[in-house]
Amino acid sequence: xxxxxxxxxxxxxxxxxxxxxxxxxxxxxxxxxxxxxxxxxxxxxxxxxxxxxxxxxxxxxxxxxxxxxxxxxxxxxxxxxxxxxxxxxxxxxxxxxxxxxxxxxxxxxxxxxxxxxxxxxxxxxxxxxxxxxxxxxxxxxxxxxxxxxx
Numbered sequence: 001x002x003x004x005x006x007x008x009x010x011x012x013x014x015x016x017x018x019x020x021x022x023x024x025x026x027x028x029x030x031x032x033x034x035x036x037x038x039x040x041x042x043x044x045x046x047x048x049x050x051x052x053x054x055x056x057x058x059x060x061x062x063x064x065x066x067x068x069x070x071x072x073x074x075x076x077x078x079x080x081x082x083x084x085x086x087x088x089x090x091x092x093x094x095x096x097x098x099x100x101x102x103x104x105x106x107x108x109x110x111x112x113x114x115x116x117x118x119x120x121x122x123x124x125x126x127x128x129x130x131x132x133x134x135x136x137x138x139x140x141x142x143x144x145x146x147x148x149x150x
Contacts, residue, residue, distance in 0.1 A: 052106075
């Protein structure tokens, strides 16, 4: 049986979750709109980022880790391959599978887009937040990363 304190705690957590979701969503929207270069698209960025951070993946691993439908991923991988942003090679241990890796050109696309967004964000943080608030934001960012990785 849920007590009044349990209900109140659940309501507080739900409100916190809504507040964090709204803040992260609005910041993400603003980052995309403020970038100097056009966005490669969220799915392309997710795939390139995953390959950059975690290395070579099979298409199945990419689909699972990024929660992308395999059919959608097939189209994205085809486009990225034709643009020279990824390579596809046969898996030496299982020729039926392919291994996907980011190319130098893919790293450049990812880096250029990231730099543009980070420059805007750094200026906004300096303009809008005090040094103490900047330290709190650093702690909050660490917490958001922990939540994302949990």
